[in-house]
Amino acid sequence: MKCCFYTARRLLLLVAICLPALLHAQRYTFHNLGVDDGLVQSQATCMAQDRLGHLWIGTLGGLSRYDGKSFANFTVRNGLLNNTVRAVAADAVGNIWIGTPVGISQYNGKTFTNYTRQEPEKRAINNTQQIQVIGDTAWWRVQGDVYYIAKGRINFYTLPGQGGFASAMLVEKDGMWLAKDGTVYHREGTKWDSLRFAIAADQPQPGVFRIFRDGTGIVWVTTNMGLYRVDNGRLVPQVINGVPSTFLPTLSCITQDRAGALWLGTNSGVIKLSGTVMQVYNKRNGLSDNSFFDMLTDAEGNVWMASDGQGIFRFSGTQFTGLDESMGLPSGQVMALTADKKDSLYLGTYDAGLFIYKDGMITSLSFPSLPVPGITSLVHTKRGKLWIGTRGRGLWSFDNDIFRQYVAPERNFPSNYINSLHEDSKQRLWIGFANGAIMFDLDSFKTVVPQNVPVLSFLEVEEDKVLIATEKGMMVYENGETTPYKTGTIADSSNVKCFMLMGRQLWLGTSDNGVIRYDMDKGKALVINKASGLRSDFIYNIVADNDTNIWVGTGFGIHKIRMTGDEAEITFYGKEQGIAGMESNINAVRKMPDGSIWFGTTKGAYHYQPHTPVATAKATGIILQSVKLVGEGMEPDYYDSVDNWYGIPHNLRLPPKKNSISFTYQAITLSGGQQMLYRYKMEGLDGPWSDWTSNNSVTFSALPSGKYIFRVQCRGAEGQYVKELKYPFEIITPITKTAWFRLVILGACILLGILLQYLVSSRKQRRQKLLTRLRAEEQGKIRLRTAEDFHDEIGNKLTRINVLTSVLKNKITPTPDTIRILAQIEDNTSQLYSGTRDILWSLKPSNDNLYEILNRIRDFGSELFQDTEIAFRFDGIEEGWRKFRLPMDMSRNLLMIFKEALNNALKYAEAKNVWIEVIMKRRNVLQLVIRDDGKGFDMQNGRKGNGISNMTIRAGRMSGRLYVDAHPGKGTIITITFKIPQNR
Numbered sequence: 001m002k003c004c005f006y007t008a009r010r011l012l013l014l015v016a017i018c019l020p021a022l023l024h025a026q027r028y029t030f031h032n033l034g035v036d037d038g039l040v041q042s043q044a045t046c047m048a049q050d051r052l053g054h055l056w057i058g059t060l061g062g063l064s065r066y067d068g069k070s071f072a073n074f075t076v077r078n079g080l081l082n083n084t085v086r087a088v089a090a091d092a093v094g095n096i097w098i099g100t101p102v103g104i105s106q107y108n109g110k111t112f113t114n115y116t117r118q119e120p121e122k123r124a125i126n127n128t129q130q131i132q133v134i135g136d137t138a139w140w141r142v143q144g145d146v147y148y149i150a151k152g153r154i155n156f157y158t159l160p161g162q163g164g165f166a167s168a169m170l171v172e173k174d175g176m177w178l179a180k181d182g183t184v185y186h187r188e189g190t191k192w193d194s195l196r197f198a199i200a201a202d203q204p205q206p207g208v209f210r211i212f213r214d215g216t217g218i219v220w221v222t223t224n225m226g227l228y229r230v231d232n233g234r235l236v237p238q239v240i241n242g243v244p245s246t247f248l249p250t251l252s253c254i255t256q257d258r259a260g261a262l263w264l265g266t267n268s269g270v271i272k273l274s275g276t277v278m279q280v281y282n283k284r285n286g287l288s289d290n291s292f293f294d295m296l297t298d299a300e301g302n303v304w305m306a307s308d309g310q311g312i313f314r315f316s317g318t319q320f321t322g323l324d325e326s327m328g329l330p331s332g333q334v335m336a337l338t339a340d341k342k343d344s345l346y347l348g349t350y351d352a353g354l355f356i357y358k359d360g361m362i363t364s365l366s367f368p369s370l371p372v373p374g375i376t377s378l379v380h381t382k383r384g385k386l387w388i389g390t391r392g393r394g395l396w397s398f399d400n401d402i403f404r405q406y407v408a409p410e411r412n413f414p415s416n417y418i419n420s421l422h423e424d425s426k427q428r429l430w431i432g433f434a435n436g437a438i439m440f441d442l443d444s445f446k447t448v449v450p451q452n453v454p455v456l457s458f459l460e461v462e463e464d465k466v467l468i469a470t471e472k473g474m475m476v477y478e479n480g481e482t483t484p485y486k487t488g489t490i491a492d493s494s495n496v497k498c499f500m501l502m503g504r505q506l507w508l509g510t511s512d513n514g515v516i517r518y519d520m521d522k523g524k525a526l527v528i529n530k531a532s533g534l535r536s537d538f539i540y541n542i543v544a545d546n547d548t549n550i551w552v553g554t555g556f557g558i559h560k561i562r563m564t565g566d567e568a569e570i571t572f573y574g575k576e577q578g579i580a581g582m583e584s585n586i587n588a589v590r591k592m593p594d595g596s597i598w599f600g601t602t603k604g605a606y607h608y609q610p611h612t613p614v615a616t617a618k619a620t621g622i623i624l625q626s627v628k629l630v631g632e633g634m635e636p637d638y639y640d641s642v643d644n645w646y647g648i649p650h651n652l653r654l655p656p657k658k659n660s661i662s663f664t665y666q667a668i669t670l671s672g673g674q675q676m677l678y679r680y681k682m683e684g685l686d687g688p689w690s691d692w693t694s695n696n697s698v699t700f701s702a703l704p705s706g707k708y709i710f711r712v713q714c715r716g717a718e719g720q721y722v723k724e725l726k727y728p729f730e731i732i733t734p735i736t737k738t739a740w741f742r743l744v745i746l747g748a749c750i751l752l753g754i755l756l757q758y759l760v761s762s763r764k765q766r767r768q769k770l771l772t773r774l775r776a777e778e779q780g781k782i783r784l785r786t787a788e789d790f791h792d793e794i795g796n797k798l799t800r801i802n803v804l805t806s807v808l809k810n811k812i813t814p815t816p817d818t819i820r821i822l823a824q825i826e827d828n829t830s831q832l833y834s835g836t837r838d839i840l841w842s843l844k845p846s847n848d849n850l851y852e853i854l855n856r857i858r859d860f861g862s863e864l865f866q867d868t869e870i871a872f873r874f875d876g877i878e879e880g881w882r883k884f885r886l887p888m889d890m891s892r893n894l895l896m897i898f899k900e901a902l903n904n905a906l907k908y909a910e911a912k913n914v915w916i917e918v919i920m921k922r923r924n925v926l927q928l929v930i931r932d933d934g935k936g937f938d939m940q941n942g943r944k945g946n947g948i949s950n951m952t953i954r955a956g957r958m959s960g961r962l963y964v965d966a967h968p969g970k971g972t973i974i975t976i977t978f979k980i981p982q983n984r
Contacts (some may be wrong), residue, residue: 027286027322027604029578031672034311038071040064044306046099046129047296050090052645053620053668055296055304057312058085063098066312067623067666068673079112081105087129089138094645097138099129104140104149109644115154117147128209132171139171146178160185160192170211170219177219179208184221184235197228197235199246212254214262222251222264227273240278255295257303265292270305284326286578287313300618300671316671319612320578323347324604328362329355332581334600337590338378338386345590345598346386347605348375354388354398357605367396368403377587379421379429387429389418395431413438414451420587422458424466430458437468439477448482449475456586459499461506461520469496489525491516497586500542500550507550509539515552515561526566533570533677533692534559541589543597545610553584553599558606576672579606618716619667619676622725624648630660630699652729659731662699667714667722677715684708705733801829850884850926850980851877853891854918857898861916864902870911876918884924884980893954894976897962900947901930901974909934909972923979930974936966 035042041061048056055066062075062083075083080098087099096107106113117140130141138149139157144165146157159166161180170177175188182205184195197206206223213219219230220238226245228235237244253265261274268289269282281287291308298304305313324332331352338346345357346365353372354365367373373393380386388396394407394416408416414436422430429440430448432455438445449455454471461467467485468475474496476485486492491508494516498509508516514529514537529537538555545551550561557574573579581601588600597608625646628634638658639649654661667676677692684706690698692715712725735741809822847856858874865872886894898916905914911934919927948964951974955962960978 027324027327028281028318029316029320029322030281030286031314031316031576031578032288032311033066033071033314037311038064038073039066039311040071040073040075042309042311044293044308044312045086046088046294047304047306047312048088048090048096049296049298049670050096051092051094052623053299053670055298055670056088056090056096057306058088058098060084063088063096066670068669068671069666074107079105079107081112081114086127086142087131087140089131089133091133091136091138097131097133097140099131099140099142104131104138104142104147104154106138106149115149117142117145117154128167130169132169134171134173139169141166141169160187161194168208168211168221170213172213177211179211179221182206182208184208184211184230193233195230195233195235197223198237199225209250209252210254212256214256215260220254220262222254224250227251227254227262227264238273238276240273240276242276252291252293253295253306255297255303257297258301263295263297263303263305265295265305267291270295281315286322286326298670299620300669302670304670314576314670316577317612318609320573320606320608322578322580322604322606323357323362324580327604329604330364332601332603333585334581334588334605335585336375336378336389336587337598337600337605338380339590339592339598340380340384340386343592343594345592345605346378346380347600348378348388350374354378365398376418377421379423381423381429382427387421387423389421389431390416391418392416394418411445412447413445414447419455420457422460422466424458424460425463430466430468432456432458432468437470448477456496457498459501461501467499467506469499471495487518487525488523489516489518490527491518491525497539498542500544502544502548502550507542507544509542509552511538513537515539515542515550517563528561528568528570531691532568533572533694535572535574535674535694540584540586541599543589543591545591545597545608546595547610551589551597551599551608553589553601555583557582558584558599558608572675574672574674576674580604581606618671619669619714619722621723622665622667622712622714624663624665624725624727626662626664627652627727627729628662628664629654629658630662630701632658648727654729654731656705656732656734659703659705660699660701661703661729662697663710663712663727664697665712665725666696667716669716675716678712679715680710680712682708682710689713703731705731705737801825805829848885848888848891850881850886851879852882853886853894854881856895857916860895860899861902861914864906865914868906870906871913873913873915874918875915876920878920881920887981890958890978890981893957897951897954897976898928898930900951904947905930905932905934905972909936911935911971924982925977925979928976930976931971933971936968936970936972938968939964939966 033039039057039059040063041059043060044057045060046058050056057064057066060083062073063080063085065072065074074080080100081103082100084101085098086101089097091097094109098105098107103114103116105115132139136150140147140149144167146159146166146169148155148157159178159180161183164181166178166180168179175186178185178187182197186193186195199206206225206228208221208223210222211219212222221228221230221235226248227238229238237246239245248264248271249266249268251264251266255263257263259274261272264271264273268291269280269287270292272279272281283289288307288310290310292305293308294306296304301316303315305315307313323329329347331349333350334347335350336348340346343358347355347357349355351374353367354375356363356365373390375388376391377389378386384399386398388398390396394405394413395418396406397404407413414433417434418431419434420432424430426441431438431440434454436447436451436453437449437455439448449468449470456469456471458469459467464478466477468477468482473492474485475482490513494508494510494513496508496510500507504520506518506520508518510516513527514532514534517526517528519525528534534554536554536556539552540555541553543551550563552559552561557572558579559573560571562569562571574582579601581603583602585600585602588605590598592598595610599606599608623646627648634649638652638654640651642649665678666673667678669676674694677694678696679690679692680698681687681689682700685708707730708728710727710729714722716722805822805825812818847853854877858877861872861874902914905911909932911932914930914932917929917931919929921927952962955976955978958978960976963975964972965975966972
């Protein structure tokens with residue numbers, strides 16, 4: 001009885017504290033992920049986040065990894081020891097540690113390394129487990145024991161105290177906290193201290209489930225008898241609303257959000273403690289009544305909860321709360337919204353009538369007739385009257401708790417189907433029908449748009465100037481007349497559904513071109529559509545918040561547009577942010593006096609509360625999920641190794657023809673991957689960054705050879721950037737396109753050209769040599785024949801002349817003149833014969849070598865000086881010089897130079913000695929020196945004859961040089977130098 005009384009007392013305290021929150025609650029945006037979303041099994045027991053940002057979830061049916069968009073699952077088929085996963089943790093290098101009933105596994109993304117625990121003795125079964133990794137050591141609490149794995153070995157850890165079972169642990173860098181049999185132990189260094197609970201002696205010792213240190217350093221202990229904190233060496237119960245927390249149910253897990261609030265998992269929902277204020281979350285306000293086994297706050301600030309049977313839940317903040325059928329709203333199809341001055345919110349539904357939401361309570365306004373009409377539009381006027389537009393039931397007013405109906409044809413309405421309502425600054429009511437529009441003023445109705453024109457919405461832009469959106473284009477009512485409204489922009493051809501005015505900028509929501517911003521002063525329009533980041537181009541409603549952000553309800557989610565000049569930064573809110581109704585409605589938006597905004601959707605009304613702390617999508621990084629060749633597999637020869645987690649090839653080098661490649665990438669964010677936008681660029685190709693898009697894959701076809709870096713950036717919900725992804729790879733250049741191959745080809749072409757030129761030149765030279773040889777042979781024959789003929793003809797004739805002269809000389813009477821003339825004839829005949837003999841000698845081809853030429857000169861000198869007193873000497877001739885052949889003109893000129901020089905020495909030098917010296921120098925340069933010891937002559941003042949000039953000219957013809965060195969009384973030296981031509 002005592003135990004029952006105590007339990008009943010705890011329940012009453014819990015109900016008393018939580019009842020106000022339960023009675024006045026909206027539906028909070030808990031995002032649920034279960035088996036339908038890809039989770040391996042619905043009973044989630046534990047969670048951990050790795051260094052890349054993935055969320056790992058242990059279940060009773062295996063292990064799951066969540067990347068913000070999808071799940072990857074692991075079971076015994078993948079290498080897991082057992083499908084019952086009770087604990088999971090991630091270390092600093094990326095390994096995942098998994099605790100199962102039969103052992104603990106380390107997973108590196110590719111393989112599982114398993115450790116089997118030791119059992120020192122038979123122990124009772126305890127299903128709870130914990131894993132913590134500190135440095136390079138993994139600590140594992142399982143079935144009341146503690147183990148640690150270090151350096152590849154599993155070791156048993158001795159617990160403090162006598163016997164007992166460990167029910168919770170907290171391992172820290174410099175110590176450990178351990179709960180065992182109602183006592184909490186703390187080790188700092190090597191010394192253990194024990195802490196006791198501050199409870200009455202007659203109460204049982206609490207059972208400890210978790211030990212947790214928060215961001216401020218306070219150590220908390222969750223138990224089956226409330227929440228305790230360590231305070232001066234004692235375990236003190238936390239006070240909630242002035243009452244100790246011992247009334248709380250069993251607290252199985254704990255975490256802390258970024259605002260400092262504690263979240264506690266129970267056997268029926270979750271409790272949030274903000275200081276001493278408690279908030280209960282369960283099925284009624286959007287969570288679950290199931291048990292929660294684990295909780296985690298991720299790197300982005302989301303709070304994750306692992307439930308028993310409903311998968312996992314994510315709470316990102318209370319920026320959006322909702323009203324739907326689970327909160328007491330009979331219909332989730334909210335078609336119209338308005339509010340009065342007292343902050344009462346009126347909700348018109350499609351099929352359940354009219355409702356008021358105020359102070360967390362939903363009440364119905366019952367129509368006086370049944371069935372209740374389908375409500376299409378609402379407006380609460382400045383005079384306090386509520387006007388209600390319906391679908392087929394005309395116009396209604398509600399004032400002082402009285403309904404009044406206005407229908408066709410009594411009121412000259414074009415029909416009873418009303419599309420929209422609007423009150424202007426003159427308190428006139430504008431009514432848009434499915435086939436026209438009427439203005440209600442001073443209890444009279446005036447037609448402003450003719451029949452057969454469906455009217456969708458109204459907007460007052462100036463006093464007595466109202467824009468009207470119709471399905472046949474925009475119109476304007478001014479000065480009592482309605483005329484078409486033209487802007488000269490794309491707005492004129494767009495199907496405008498709704499309006500909003502901000503200053504002189506007109507914002508138009510369309511059903512085909514997204515949002516159009518029209519500058520009424522400049523006459524320019526800016527289109528913001530799916531290409532800009534909207535998820536739908538069908539805009540149902542549009543409103544501005546107090547921070548000048550534009551909010552639009554679309555055919556797919558709610559969007560916030562923040563403008564920077566002409567650049568639109570778009571944030572998307574959908575199911576991951578708790579917006580279950582993705583499709584909005586045309587008259588279902590209302591900004592409240594406090595700046596918050598209500599949106600009506602097909603699945604309830606959602607309340608946006610600005611400046612409320614919320615976890616937004618801020619990716620921890622971008623990962624490359626796949627690199628594939630289009631239409632074929634990736635061969636191992638193309639890369640060095642692969643990444644363990646996603647199999648991404650490292651140092652990828654593709655053959656030239658494997659040049660169509662696709663990439664899949666993803667920003668790891670657990671706040672909602674749908675909010676992420678990506679852009680990419682291929683460094684190595686000329687081109688800018690791509691446009692921002694939600695698409696996370698791209699294919700490049702027919703890439704040219706070269707080195708590339710694939711770069712990806714992502715943008716989150718508020719436009720912030722994260723580190724970009726860079727992936728280098730190479731498409732190998734074909735050997736035929738490499739620079740060295742081109743150089744080889746160029747060199748080969750040059751060599752081939754040289755070879756061809758050489759062959760042509762060689763052939764030409766051989767032909768020329770042949771022609772030269774044939775010509776030389778022919779010339780030799782001609783020279784020989786000429787010499788023979790010349791000798792026979794000229795020689796005989798000269799001899800006969802000489803003989804006849806002698807005969808004549810003997811037969812005539814000599815006189816001085818005759819003797820002189822005959823002597824001249826004999827002398828000239830002898831000289832002519834001598835010259836003729838030289839000519840005949842040079843005509844013989846056998847005399848063309850240097851040896852014969854020099855011998856001829858020596859013979860000439862010997863004959864010349866034979867009968868004189870002058871001694872002649874010739875030195876330096878060598879037999880080997882026969883190999884040097886001189887052209888006939890060169891040998892002739894050389895011979896004539898020496899004859900001239902020797903004759904001059906005989907006639908004028910008055911010398912006693914004349915000698916010639918021949919010297920062969922380097923490179924076949926021949927030097928001939930003629931010396932005499934005669935009287936010499938003056939080179940400067942003496943008279944120069946033709947002899948020296950002729951010798952100089954002949955030396956020039958031989959491409960040689962002639963030097964004369966003469967001084968009076970010192971003789972004369974003549975030096976001839978020339979290069980012997982190369983024999984061909």
